[in-house]
Amino acid sequence: MEEHYYISLDIGSSSVKVIVGEKFHNGINVIGTGQTYTNGIRNGCIDDFDIAKQAIKDTIKKAAIASGVDIKEVFLKMPIVNTEIYDEKFEIPFEGTETEINGGHIESVLEGIRDLNDVPETEVIGVFPMKFIVDDLHEVSDPKEMVATQSLKVEAGVIATSKSLLINIIKCVESCGVDVLDVFSDAYNYQSILSPTEVELGACVIDIGEDLTQVGFYERGNLVDADTIEMAGRSITTDIAKSLNTTYDNAEKIKQQYGHAFYDSASDQDVFSVEQINEDGHAQFTQKELSEIIESRAEEIFFEIFDLLQDMGITNVNGGFIVTGGTSNLLGIKELLQDMVNEKVRVHTPSQMGIRKPEFTSSISTISSGINFDELLDYVTMNNY
Ligand code: ATP
Ligand code: MG
Numbered sequence: 395m396e397e398h399y400y401i402s403l404d405i406g407s408s409s410v411k412v413i414v415g416e417k418f419h420n421g422i423n424v425i426g427t428g429q430t431y432t433n434g435i436r437n438g439c440i441d442d443f444d445i446a447k448q449a450i451k452d453t454i455k456k457a458a459i460a461s462g463v464d465i466k467e468v469f470l471k472m473p474i475v476n477t478e479i480y481d482e483k484f485e486i487p488f489e490g491t492e493t494e495i496n497g498g499h500i501e502s503v504l505e506g507i508r509d510l511n512d513v514p515e516t517e518v519i520g521v522f523p524m525k526f527i528v529d530d531l532h533e534v535s536d537p538k539e540m541v542a543t544q545s546l547k548v549e550a551g552v553i554a555t556s557k558s559l560l561i562n563i564i565k566c567v568e569s570c571g572v573d574v575l576d577v578f579s580d581a582y583n584y585q586s587i588l589s590p591t592e593v594e595l596g597a598c599v600i601d602i603g604e605d606l607t608q609v610g611f612y613e614r615g616n617l618v619d620a621d622t623i624e625m626a627g628r629s630i631t632t633d634i635a636k637s638l639n640t641t642y643d644n645a646e647k648i649k650q651q652y653g654h655a656f657y658d659s660a661s662d663q664d665v666f667s668v669e670q671i672n673e674d675g676h677a678q679f680t681q682k683e684l685s686e687i688i689e690s691r692a693e694e695i696f697f698e699i700f701d702l703l704q705d706m707g708i709t710n711v712n713g714g715f716i717v718t719g720g721t722s723n724l725l726g727i728k729e730l731l732q733d734m735v736n737e738k739v740r741v742h743t744p745s746q747m748g749i750r751k752p753e754f755t756s757s758i759s760t761i762s763s764g765i766n767f768d769e770l771l772d773y774v775t776m777n778n779y
Contacts, residue, residue, distance in 0.1 A: 399425070401457070402760035403450070403468040403567065407435045408604035408627070408720060410449045411757045412457035413749060414465070422761055424746040426461025427754075428453040437605045437624055438473030439559060440566050451570045467575040470567060471760040472519055474581050474608045474622045476556035481524075482507045485547040495528070495537045495546055497772030503548045511552070517560050519577045520553035523770070524616050538772060551617055553579045578763040581620035584610045586762035587716065587742050587755060597713030599742075600699060601756060602626050602721035609699055611708050619706040623698045627721040630691045637687045638668045638679060649724075652681050655692045656726030656733070660685035689730060696734055714738030720753035 397416065404411040412428040430453040434445030458465045484506035486499065493499070504521045511518045526537040527547040537546060564574050584599040596613035604627045610620040630653075635645035648668060654660035660682040667676035703711070714737045717727060722741050732739045743750055744758045 399461075399463050400761045400764050401463070401465055401468045402471060402757045402764070403454070404471045404757040404760065405435055405438070405440075405446070405450065405563065405567075406603055406753075406756070407438055407606060408432075409753070410435075410446075410453040411754060412453045412465075412468070413754065413757045413761060414457050414461035414463050415746075415758070415761045417765055422746065422758065422765070424748050424758070425463065426457050426459075427748055428456030428458075428460060430456070435605075438475050438603075438622075440562050443562075443566060446566055447569055450567060454570060454572060465572060467573045468567065469760050469764045470563065470574045470577045471583060471756055472555060472560065472563070472577050472579045473606060474579060474610070474620045475606070476559055477579060477581060477620065477622075478513075478516065478552075478554045479581060479617065479619055480552050480554075481549065482510055482521075482552050483547065483549050484510065485545050487545050488542055490543055493542050495540050495542055497538065497770070499546055500526075500538065500548075501771050503546055504550065507548065507550050507552060511554060513554065515557050516554045517557045518552055518554045519560065520579050520582045521550050522553075522582055522617065523548050523550045525549050536770065553581050553617075555579070576764065576767070578760050579620075580608055580756055580759075581610050581617055583756060583759035583763050584608075584620075585612050585617060586759045586766070587718065587744075588612055588713070592713035592716070595713035596708075596711055598699075598703065598708075598711045598715050600715060600717045601719035602695065602717065602727075603719045603753070604628050604721075607695055607699070607721075608719075609702055611703065611706060611711075613713070618708070621702050621706070623695065623702065625691075625695055625698065626719070629695075630688055630721065630724075633687050633691050634684065638684075639670050639673070639677070640668050641671065644669055648684065649688070652684055653688055653724050654681050654685040654726045655688050655724045656729040657682065657685045657689045658733075659726050659729055685726065688724065689726075692724070692727065692730055693734070696731055711735075711737050714740065716740055716742050718742040718752045718755040720751075722752040 415422040430449045432449035434442045529544040599610045601608040607623040662682040664681040
């Protein structure tokens with residue numbers, strides 16, 4: 395039997411992640427993964443081409459071995475950097491000819507929106523339909539199999555990014571011997587981790603990674619806006635290294651082992667020793683002392699997010715805040731944010747075996763995006779045997 399696999403590639407500032415999945419009922423079955431820590435990526439962009447390339451190659455190889463799938467094509471996730479989000483409309487006429495709408499018509503109308511972009515140096519990487527209008531009469535979310543005589547219109551959200559950023563990432567990926575089948579922005583991807591109620595009421599996704607904190611706001615079923623702050627896990631580790639007078643690598647280990655983001659709940663009994671720079675011996679600290687450093691940086695990140703939401707004109711987040719990404723592994727992160735807002739807060743961790751860590755949210759939601767578009771356009775993109 396022919397099987398269809400969906401493979402996503404997330405080139406993160408801390409690690410490259412690949413997931414091989416397949417559609418399973420209404421969800422995704424994870425067949426294998428790969429992850430490689432790298433210094434070749436900064437702020438979600440290629441910083442050192444050769445180092446990044448090696449990390450991508452290694453990760454694809456690991457995922458291929460783990461899954462037993464020969465990886466030739468991937469869905470590439472794009473970070474929300476240099477990204478613009480706006481609305482557009484487009485219509486294809488049928489001029490009185492009775493037409494049964496199929497995936498091809500939907501593809502043309504979305505392609506029409508893509509072609510409207512005339513901002514130099516930018517490239518449209520996502521067109522997500524918000525509603526289709528058949529014959530100027532019926533508003534539908536999926537017009538496939540409906541008959542139209544006049545027109546098919548779409549109102550869609552558009553995600554555009556910097557052309558050179560996109561070209562360089564794709565060049566790096568394709569130099570590893572795989573094709574980029576499609577590109578999905580995290581701005582669109584995160585919607586798949588929200589419950590129908592959250593996405594209806596207005597929910598804010600916060601992905602705190604290594605260099606980037608990405609923020610997306612979703613309401614009435616669709617992406618409204620998204621943006622990024624260049625402050626995340628790396629800033630926390632740097633603060634720890636400075637305050638505890640130790641190396642960055644030591645600080646990273648301490649953060650992961652003893653870190654706590656909420657001072658009020660951190661333990662003053664939990665004591666650890668830290669190797670000192672330019673001094674013999676170790677110094678002792680408690681988790682509570684450590685939490686003071688982490689809390690103040692995490693708080694700064696959240697305050698910047700509130701500013702960002704305000705700039706976007708968003709005043710109500712009735713669906714709550716959903717925190718994810720590697721930094722949300724920190725104990726107390728949920729309590730800290732809950733202390734700062736009145737709305738509901740939850741940490742999102744993917745549920746599939748093998749990827750039950752919040753750092754896999756972006757990669758698995760890239761697969762969801764691939765599946766969404768396959769279903770909308772009525773075809774299966776990936777063929778592997
Ligand atoms: P970015 O999205 O910023 O480009 P990335 O996607 O590679 O980077 P993630 O994999 O989501 O980032 O997260 C990596 C970050 O998570 C690192 O800064 C790391 O220190 C932090 N992290 C991972 N595990 C823990 C933990 N247990 N406690 C605290 N921080 C953690
Ligand atoms: Mg990331």
